[in-house]
Amino acid sequence: MLRSLLIVEDDPGLQSQLKWCFDGYEVQIAGDRVSAIAVLRRVAPPVITLDLGLPPDPANVSEGIATLKEVLRLAPRTKVIVVTGNDDRANALKALELGAYDFYQKPIDSDVLKVIIDRAYQLYELEEENRNLALRQGKSPLDGVIANSPEMLDVCRIIEKVGPTDATTLLLGESGTGKEVLAKAIHEISARNEYPFVAINCASIPDTLLESELFGYEKGAFTGAAKRTLGKIEHANGGTLFLDEIGDMPLSLQAKLLRFLQERVIERVGGRAEISVDVRVICATNRDLDEMIGSGTFREDLFYRVSEITINIPPLRDRAGDAVLLAWAFLAKFAAQNSTKVRGFSKEALQSIEDYSWPGNVRELENKIKRAVIMAEGSQISAEELQLSAGSEESQPFNLREVRDQAEASAVSRALTYVEGNVSKAAELLGVSRPTLYDLVNKYGLK
Known part of the structure; x- marks a missing residue:
């Protein structure tokens, strides 16, 4: 897959020059702050080059600085390379203080700029890899603490x-x-x-x-x-x-x-x-x-x-996945203490553990599992043996299409509510076109 790169530049000549000189990148062009933010929401490019002199005030840097701040607010891990004029070093340094990755002074040499972009992308990928590794290995060494949420x-x-x-x-x-x-x-x-x-x-x-x-x-x-x-x-x-x-x-x-x-x-x-x-x-x-x-x-x-x-x-109800994780830990503990042959839960039992709101939190869960282990008649604890009332929330699906549809419908509904039903503004928030938003509204029966 081609790497995504956003170039924010209002000069048509430079737009044309830069669009075709970066091999290995899918280049997006934006000429002002509004279109740049729209591309950011739609594509989420890891690297952006940003000219500080943008309309409606290209002679000053106010619009470019505002764009930089909004980009870093929406996507703080994005690497922004600020492009400035020869006599604009002070504003370049100000951009670095605000969180820009690097700056490059005009006139533009595409070969030099590509080296800076390549390095920015490599750093972004390294940081993402480290972040994902930390999430995968994010288990706490704290004694007695069982959690993964x-x-x-x-x-x-x-x-x-x-x-x-x-x-x-x-x-x-x-x-x-x-x-x-x-x-x-x-x-x-x-x-x-x-x-x-x-x-x-x-x-x-x-x-x-x-x-x-x-x-x-x-x-x-x-x-x-x-x-x-x-x-x-x-x-x-x-x-x-x-x-x-x-x-x-x-x-x-x-x-x-x-x-x-x-x-x-x-x-x-x-x-x-x-x-x-x-x-x-x-x-x-x-x-x-x-x-x-x-x-x-x-x-x-x-x-x-x-x-x-x-x-x-x-509370336990706000810790996604921890109730089931703790249930398995308590099962192993009480099965060993009581020398029973209970080794697991039925599918319905696990679903009821996940759906239940647990007003008594971990203490209630521990008591329920201990009782179920003692009273279980088979090798698996059933939903009936847990004696849990109906969950306060709907069961969460595992099917990825269902999960995606639910999230998509929720996002569209929130965006429309946030802008009081203004379709253009909602589409901009979601990073999609107006026709796409109309299709989503019809798909999920939203009004």
């Missing part, structure tokens, strides 16, 4: 960057999304992994006991305090403290936690001595902390302390 792989990459630091981290996500698993993963890739990982659920301990659980207490501090007892914070010294459901921490205790985070010292209940503690803190909650701050039930200054790094964990 782009959403969770993005989360894993953030954790890989945050883990080696000592930044206080806040994990936000619905109940059952795996916040503690990710907190442990952060601990395991940190320099503190040889020291304790200590977790405490702030919602599961009565308010009257939570302070002593966290900070410890001295002998005689209260009735029943027969000896000095270290709290969770001291037990985590040198390692990581995980405060789960921090949104449920009572307001009276938040001030004391804030002081610990600021000073890294604690006082045991009933004690007077300040004790220095070296601990990394990770917090998690399924509550809306912004709303709680507005209602006065969560301290704003504490929020800023615990959220040096904030990581949003997507």
